[in-house]
Amino acid sequence: MSENLHSDSLVERYHHLTMRKLLVLVVSVIGVIIVVGLFSVSAYDNISLMEAYRIIWDHIMGVEYEPRTTEWWADRFIWNTVMPRIVAAIVAGASLAAAGALMQALMNNPLADPYSTGISSGACFGAIVALVLGLTITSTSGQSGMIVNAFVGAMIPVGVVILISKRMPLSPAALILVGTALSYFFSSMVTYLLVITDADTLQNAYIWQVGTLDTIVWSSIPMMVVVTAVGSAFVMLLTRQLNVLSLGDANAKTLGLDVEKFRVVCLIVMAIMTASIVCFTGTIGFLGLVAPHLVRILVGSDNKFVVPISMAVGSFILVLADYIAMTISDVPVGVVMSIIGSPIFFLLILWQKKGYGTVY
Amino acid sequence: MRSISIRSKESEQSAILLGDDPEINVDIDGLSFSYKGADSDKNVLSDISLNIHGAQLVSILGPNGVGKSTFIHCLNKILDPTGGCVRINGTNVQDVSIKDLAKVMGYVPYTSTDNFPLSVTDTVLMGRHPHSKWGSLDDDLRIVHEMLQLIGIEDLAERNFNELSAGQHQKVMLARGLAQEPRILFLDEPTSNLDVRFQLEITRMLKRLSRQKNMLVIMISHDINIAAKYSDNIIMLHGGGIYALGKPQDVITPDNIRHVYEVGADVIMDRGRPHLILIDDDDTDYDDDHEYYVVEKVAVG
Ligand SMILES: Nc1ncnc2c1ncn2[C@@H]1O[C@H](COP(=O)(O)OP(=O)(O)OP(=O)(O)O)[C@@H](O)[C@H]1O
Ligand SMILES: [Mg+2]
Numbered sequence: 001m002s003e004n005l006h007s008d009s010l011v012e013r014y015h016h017l018t019m020r021k022l023l024v025l026v027v028s029v030i031g032v033i034i035v036v037g038l039f040s041v042s043a044y045d046n047i048s049l050m051e052a053y054r055i056i057w058d059h060i061m062g063v064e065y066e067p068r069t070t071e072w073w074a075d076r077f078i079w080n081t082v083m084p085r086i087v088a089a090i091v092a093g094a095s096l097a098a099a100g101a102l103m104q105a106l107m108n109n110p111l112a113d114p115y116s117t118g119i120s121s122g123a124c125f126g127a128i129v130a131l132v133l134g135l136t137i138t139s140t141s142g143q144s145g146m147i148v149n150a151f152v153g154a155m156i157p158v159g160v161v162i163l164i165s166k167r168m169p170l171s172p173a174a175l176i177l178v179g180t181a182l183s184y185f186f187s188s189m190v191t192y193l194l195v196i197t198d199a200d201t202l203q204n205a206y207i208w209q210v211g212t213l214d215t216i217v218w219s220s221i222p223m224m225v226v227v228t229a230v231g232s233a234f235v236m237l238l239t240r241q242l243n244v245l246s247l248g249d250a251n252a253k254t255l256g257l258d259v260e261k262f263r264v265v266c267l268i269v270m271a272i273m274t275a276s277i278v279c280f281t282g283t284i285g286f287l288g289l290v291a292p293h294l295v296r297i298l299v300g301s302d303n304k305f306v307v308p309i310s311m312a313v314g315s316f317i318l319v320l321a322d323y324i325a326m327t328i329s330d331v332p333v334g335v336v337m338s339i340i341g342s343p344i345f346f347l348l349i350l351w352q353k354k355g356y357g358t359v360y
Numbered sequence: 361m362r363s364i365s366i367r368s369k370e371s372e373q374s375a376i377l378l379g380d381d382p383e384i385n386v387d388i389d390g391l392s393f394s395y396k397g398a399d400s401d402k403n404v405l406s407d408i409s410l411n412i413h414g415a416q417l418v419s420i421l422g423p424n425g426v427g428k429s430t431f432i433h434c435l436n437k438i439l440d441p442t443g444g445c446v447r448i449n450g451t452n453v454q455d456v457s458i459k460d461l462a463k464v465m466g467y468v469p470y471t472s473t474d475n476f477p478l479s480v481t482d483t484v485l486m487g488r489h490p491h492s493k494w495g496s497l498d499d500d501l502r503i504v505h506e507m508l509q510l511i512g513i514e515d516l517a518e519r520n521f522n523e524l525s526a527g528q529h530q531k532v533m534l535a536r537g538l539a540q541e542p543r544i545l546f547l548d549e550p551t552s553n554l555d556v557r558f559q560l561e562i563t564r565m566l567k568r569l570s571r572q573k574n575m576l577v578i579m580i581s582h583d584i585n586i587a588a589k590y591s592d593n594i595i596m597l598h599g600g601g602i603y604a605l606g607k608p609q610d611v612i613t614p615d616n617i618r619h620v621y622e623v624g625a626d627v628i629m630d631r632g633r634p635h636l637i638l639i640d641d642d643d644t645d646y647d648d649d650h651e652y653y654v655v656e657k658v659a660v661g
Contacts, residue, residue: 010505010517011498014481017518108475243482244489248473250438255540256462256490300520301476 021299021309028312032090035319039086042327044077046070052078085326088216088224089319089333092277093287095228097314099274100288101295101307102235105242106266107172108249113289114274117179117267118157120283121186123275126153127282128190128205132197143215147279154275157182162267169260171249210334211284213322220280231273232311238266239303246301286338287314290345297348317341362414364593364605381449384543384576386412386435390444393427393434404430406600407444412593415574417567419587421611422597423621428580429470431597432546435578436465448544462490466542468533470549470580477522480532484508487539500539507535510565526553534562538569547579551586559583563590588612588634596620609634 040052047055047070055075058065065072099114107116115121126149130136136145137152161178164170170178194205235242241262244252249259278284291314292306299305321337328336391408394401404427412418420428433439435446437453446453453461466487478486481504488500508514511531516524521532530553537545547566551559563579567590570577581587587594588608596604596611598620604611612634617625624639 010481010514011501013518014501105476108473110475240489240492243478244486246473246476246478247483247486248469250433251467251469251472253438253458254436254462254465254467255486256459258458296476301478302482 018305021305024295024298025309025312028309028316031316032312032319035316035323036086039082039319039323039326040078042323043082044074047074056083082326084218084221085213085216085322086319087221088213088281089322090315091221091224091228092213092281092284093291093314093316093318094232094311095224095273095277095314096284096288096318097291097310098228098232098235098307099270100290100314101292101303101310102242102266102270103288104292105245105303105306106263106270107176108246109172109176110293111289112176113285114270115183115283115285115288116176117161117271118182118186119154119271119274119278120285121183121190122157123150123154123278123283124190124209125186126150126156127208127279128193129153131205131208132193132201147220150279151275153186154278155271157186158267158271158275162264162271165260165264165267172263175263207332208282210332211282212332212334213281213325214332216280223276224280227273227276231269232307234269235266235307238262239307242303242307246303282332282334284318284334284337286334286341287318290341291317294345294348362416362592363411364413364416364418364595365411382574383449384413384415384574385449386544386576387447387450388412388435388444389447391431391434391441391446392443393430393439393441395430403442403600405434408601409444410595410602410605412576412578415570415576416592417563417570417590418576418578418593418595419591420578420580420595420597421582421584421587421620422603426597427600428597429548432467432548432578432580436467436546437461438467459490462540464543466537466540466545468537468545468547468550470552472529472533474522477520480508480513480516480519480521480524483521483532484535484539487536490540503539503541504535507539510538511535511562527555527558530554531558531562541573542575544576544578547577549580549582551581551583559586560589563587566590567592584612584617584636588636612636 036056037049037052040056041047041049044052051071051074055071055078058071059075059079065075096114100112103112103114103116104110106112127146130141130146130149134141136149138145138148157179160182161175164178165175194202197205241257244255244257245259245262247255252259274288292310295306295310295313299309317337318333321340322333324340325331325333325336388408388410391405392403393405394403408431420431422428430439434441435453437458440454448464481501484504484507485500487507488496488503492500505514505517508517511534513528513531513535516528516532521529524532530550534547534550537547545566550566551562554562563586566577566579569575570592579587591608593606594604594608594611595602596616603620604616609629612627614625614627617623617627617636624641626637626639627634628637629635
C-alpha cells in the first residue's frame with residue numbers, strides 16, 4: 001500500500017515537471033505576440049499597440065472597414081507590408097528550430113544543425129546559379145526561378161547522403177562528414193561564381209546567403225506554412241523514437257527502433273522542411289543550431305518538450321530579429337540574429353557551466 | 361529443467377516469438393561472425409552451436425577481445441551473423457522485426473552515450489518504449505518506479521543521467537533493462553563498476569528474477585568468482601569458439617583458467633561453488649624497504 005503511494009508521488013512529480021516546461025512555451029508564444037504588435041505599429045505610425053492587435057484580430061475575423069478611414073489604411077499597411085514577413089519569420093523560425101532539434105537527435109550530435117548534410121550550400125549554389133548565370137530549372141527568370149533552383153539545389157546533397165546510406169549503413173558521424181564534403185564542393189562552386197560576377201549581383205548573393213525576409217510576399221507563404229505544419233506534426237509524433245535514439249544506435253535497436261530506416265525517413269522530412277524555408281528566405285543560420293540548445297538549457301533534453309518549445313522559441317527569436325533588422329533597416333535578419341544572438345548564447349553556456357543550469 | 365548443451369535440435373517454426381510460452385529455448389546453430397574491413401576473412405566467432413533451455417542465469421566468460429560482446433550482439437540482432445542462425449522457441453530471430461524482438465529481449469550495455477542526457481526517470485522510462493502505447497505513461501512510470509526501488513536508486517529519480525557516478529550509471533542501465541520486462545535479458549559486464557555489496561546483491565537479484573519472472577538472463581562477466589557463485593551455467597569462450605560450458609564446478613577449473621586466461625590459479629570449493637584464487641607466476645620481490653614507502657594521515661592545525 002505504502003509502495004503504491006510512493007509510486008503515485010513519482011507519477012505526480014513527473015507531471016509537475018511537465019508543467020514547468022510548458023511555461024517556457026507559453027512565455028515564447030507571448031513574446032511572439034508582443035513583437036507582432038510592435039511590428040504592426042511600426043508599419044503604420046498613427047495607431048496604438050492595442051489598436052494594432054484589434055485591427056489584426058478584426059482582419060482575421062473578416063471585419064471590413066469603411067474605405068480610407070484610419071483603420072482601413074492601418075489594415076492595408078499592416079497586411080501588405082509587415083504581415084507577410086511576420087508570418088514568414090514565425091513559420092521559418094519554427095521550421096528551422098524543429099529541423100535543428102530533429103537533426104541533432106538523429107545524428108546524436110549537439111553540433112548538428114539543419115544544414116549538416118549540405119542543404120545550405122546546395123541551396124546557395126542553386127540560387128546563385130540563377131542569380132549570376134540566369135540559368136533556372138523552370139527557365140523563368142526572377143524570383144520564382146531562383147526559388148525553384150534553391151529548393152532543388154538544397155535537395156541534391158541530402159539526396160546523395162540518403163542514397164549512400166541506403167546502400168551501406170553509415171554512422172551518424174560519417175553521414176555528417178559526407179555532408180561536409182558535399183558542402184565544400186558546392187561552396188567552392190559558389191565562390192567561383194561570385195568571383196566572376198559584378199558588384200550588384202554579388203551584394204544580392206551575399207544577402208541571400210545570410211538570409212533575409214525583405215523579399216517575402218504573400219504568395220511565398222502557403223508552401224512554407226503547409227510544409228512546416230505537416231513536417232513538424234510528423235516530428236512531434238516521433239519524439240519518443242528520437243529520445244530512444246539518443247541512447248545510441250545499438251541501444252535504440254534493442255529497444256525496438258529500426259535505426260537505419262528511421263534515420264533515412266527523418267532525413268527526408270528534415271530536408272524537405274528546411275529546403276522549403278531556405279528557398280524563400282536564404283540560408284538563415286544560427287537558429288537551427290541554437291534554438292534547440294537554448295531550450296535544452298531551460299527544460300532538459302526530452303525531445304517531447306525540446307521539439308515544440310524550440311519551435312516557439314525559434315519563432316520568437318526570428319520574428320524579434322527581423323523586427324530589429326527592419327527598424328534599423330538594410331541589415332539582413334541573419335546578421336542581426338547572429339550579432340545579438342551569439343553573445344546571449346555565449347553567456348547562457350557560461351551561466352549553465354557555472355552550475356546554475358543542469359543540462360550539459 | 362535448466363540445461364545447456366552443445367547439440368542443437370531442430371524444432372518446428374512458430375509464428376509468434378515466445379508469447380505466453382512458459383518455456384524458453386534458445387538454439388544457436390553454427391553461428392559465425394566477422395567484422396567487415398581489414399580481417400574480414402578472419403572470424404571473430406566461428407561455428408558456435410549451443411542450446412540454452414529454461415529460465416536461468418548463464419554467464420559468459422573469456423579474455424578481453426575474445427568476442428563475448430560480439431556474441432551477444434549476434435543474439436539480439438545488433439549485428440547480423442555472417443553465418444548460422446539463432447532460434448528462440450523455433451523462430452529464427454532474423455524473421456522477427458526489431459520492434460517485436462524488443463518486446464522479448466532486453467539488453468544492458470556496458471557503456472552508454474549521454475550527448476543529450478535525460479533524467480534518470482526518463483532514461484529508465486525508455487525501457488518501456490517497446491511496450492508503451494498512447495495513455496500508458498502513468499502505468500509505465502509505476503513500472504519505472506518499481507524498478508528503481510528494486511535496484512535501490514529511487515533517490516536518483518530526478519537526477520540527470522550525466523551527473524551520476526559510474527556505478528550509478530550501471531544501476532540505471534540495469535533498471536532500464538528490467539523495465540523492459542523482457543523474457544531474455546542480456547547484460548554486458550553489469551557489475552564491473554559496482555562495489556562489493558552490489559556485485560553480490562545485483563547478481564543474486566538477477567538469479568532470483570530468472571526464477572520469479574521466468575526470465576533467461578545471460579550476462580558477460582570478468583568476475584569469475586561472482587559468476588561461479590550465482591550462475592546456473594557458464595559458457596567459456598576461447599579462440600572464436602566455446603572452450604568449455606556447463607555447471608560452474610565443471611568449467612572453473614585450474615586447467616581451463618590457465619589455458620583460456622593464461623594465468624595460474626587454484627580453485628577451492630566454497631559452499632558448493634568453485635572459488636578462484638589467482639597465482640602470480642612472477643616471483644620478483646618488491647618488499648625490500650617497507651619503512652621507505654609511506655602513506656599516512658597528517659594531523660592539521
Ligand atoms: N566494430 C568493430 N570492428 C572491427 N572489429 C571489432 C569491432 N568490435 C570488436 N572488434 C574486434 O572483435 C573482437 C571481439 O570483440 P568483443 O568486443 O566482442 O570482445 P569482448 O570479448 O567483449 O572483449 P572485452 O572483454 O574486452 O569486452 C576483438 O578482437 C575486437 O578487436
Ligand atoms: Mg565486451
